[in-house]
Amino acid sequence: xxxxxxxxxxxxxxxxxxxxxxxxxxxxxxxxxxxxxxxxxxxxxxxxxxxxxxxxxxxxxxxxxxxxxxxxxxxxxxxxxxxxxxxxxxxxxxxxxxxxxxxxxxxxxxxxxxxxxxxxxxxxxxxxxxxxxxxxxxxxxxxxxxxxxxxxxxxxxxxxxxxxxxxxxxxxxxxxxxxxxxxxxxxxxxxxxxxxxxxxxxxxxxxxxxxxxxxxxxxxxxxxxxxxxxxxxxxxxxxxxxxxxxxxxxxxxxxxxxxxxxxxxxxxxxxxxxxxxxxxxxxxxxxxxxxxxxxxxxxxxxxxxxxxxxxxxxxxxxxxxxxxxxxxxxxxx
Numbered sequence: 001x002x003x004x005x006x007x008x009x010x011x012x013x014x015x016x017x018x019x020x021x022x023x024x025x026x027x028x029x030x031x032x033x034x035x036x037x038x039x040x041x042x043x044x045x046x047x048x049x050x051x052x053x054x055x056x057x058x059x060x061x062x063x064x065x066x067x068x069x070x071x072x073x074x075x076x077x078x079x080x081x082x083x084x085x086x087x088x089x090x091x092x093x094x095x096x097x098x099x100x101x102x103x104x105x106x107x108x109x110x111x112x113x114x115x116x117x118x119x120x121x122x123x124x125x126x127x128x129x130x131x132x133x134x135x136x137x138x139x140x141x142x143x144x145x146x147x148x149x150x151x152x153x154x155x156x157x158x159x160x161x162x163x164x165x166x167x168x169x170x171x172x173x174x175x176x177x178x179x180x181x182x183x184x185x186x187x188x189x190x191x192x193x194x195x196x197x198x199x200x201x202x203x204x205x206x207x208x209x210x211x212x213x214x215x216x217x218x219x220x221x222x223x224x225x226x227x228x229x230x231x232x233x234x235x236x237x238x239x240x241x242x243x244x245x246x247x248x249x250x251x252x253x254x255x256x257x258x259x260x261x262x263x264x265x266x267x268x269x270x271x272x273x274x275x276x277x278x279x280x281x282x283x284x285x286x287x288x289x290x291x292x293x294x295x296x297x298x299x300x301x302x303x304x305x306x307x308x309x310x311x312x313x314x315x316x317x318x319x320x321x322x323x324x325x326x327x328x329x330x331x332x333x
Contacts, residue, residue, distance in 0.1 A: 008066035019073035024084035033143040036299040040065030054088040062104040078138030099144025114161035125158040196228035208329040221325030228264035239263040240271035271318035291328035295321035
């Protein structure tokens with residue numbers, strides 16, 4: 001990697017799913033995670049067929065690929081201002097639940113942040129000043145632990161690399177578009193849910209992303225297909241199964257009633273759709289449910305919010321594969 005000229009180890013420039021040029025200028029860097037362990041070629045092949053992209057991808061061995069030129073607009077942030085005014089970096093994960101990256105990916109990603117800040121005179125890398133998480137721009141948990149447990153180390157290395165490159169003055173704060181989550185008036189009760197797995201039957205109850213059974217997992221599932229889903233929140237949920245396709249909406253929570261108290265028919269669930277009906281918006285503000293699924297042997301797909309269409313037009317979580325993990329939590333908007 002040429003850190004001064006920003007010439008990547010590998011160039012695989014996409015032929016579509018980005019916008020030539022920028023309706024803005026480079027003012028900051030946006031950090032993403034892949035929600036899986038993808039190579040540069042995997043990213044290229046995915047983004048050639050899906051309406052998404054990022055400028056750079058850091059794969060497991062630290063190799064850096066460029067897939068959209070810096071002067072063009074990647075479709076990465078779910079926010080027009082951020083797409084037009086930031087450079088997006090994807091990082092390969094080494095596990096899910098929680099989504100972390102290995103030390104090589106962390107160091108190479110941080111070095112790339114420093115190099116971008118140096119080349120474009122953005123100033124010394126500072127979190128939420130000129131380096132932002134994807135979740136700042138849109139409703140997502142991306143970039144996973146790079147915005148939580150690994151954030152301090154990531155930014156310390158970015159600053160160290162920047163200083164080694166002969167960085168200059170501290171950055172002037174970026175003035176971004178408003179963050180979508182405004183402070184709430186009152187707390188919202190947790191969403192409670194359980195899944196029935198093929199391997200163990202009903203697993204312990206989850207409260208948002210906390211396992212009341214004490215496993216430490218932030219999702220429900222044991223790696224085997226989920227056959228039933230039961231949820232307790234103001235709204236409705238439904239599932240698509242291998243046997244019958246989409247089943248009717250459910251608004252009850254009773255794991256002892258497989259007919260009406262939960263969603264499922266005993267065959268593997270392949271898709272999930274949820275909608276939160278805010279009981280008292282004057283007290284809490286409007287609330288939506290955010291949820292995501294993972295297939296057997298795979299990582300979590302991007303979070304959904306209520307039945308709002310994602311970038312592919314889907315209003316549900318899941319791609320038709322057998323779902324083995326699920327999580328949900330409320331978001332005040």
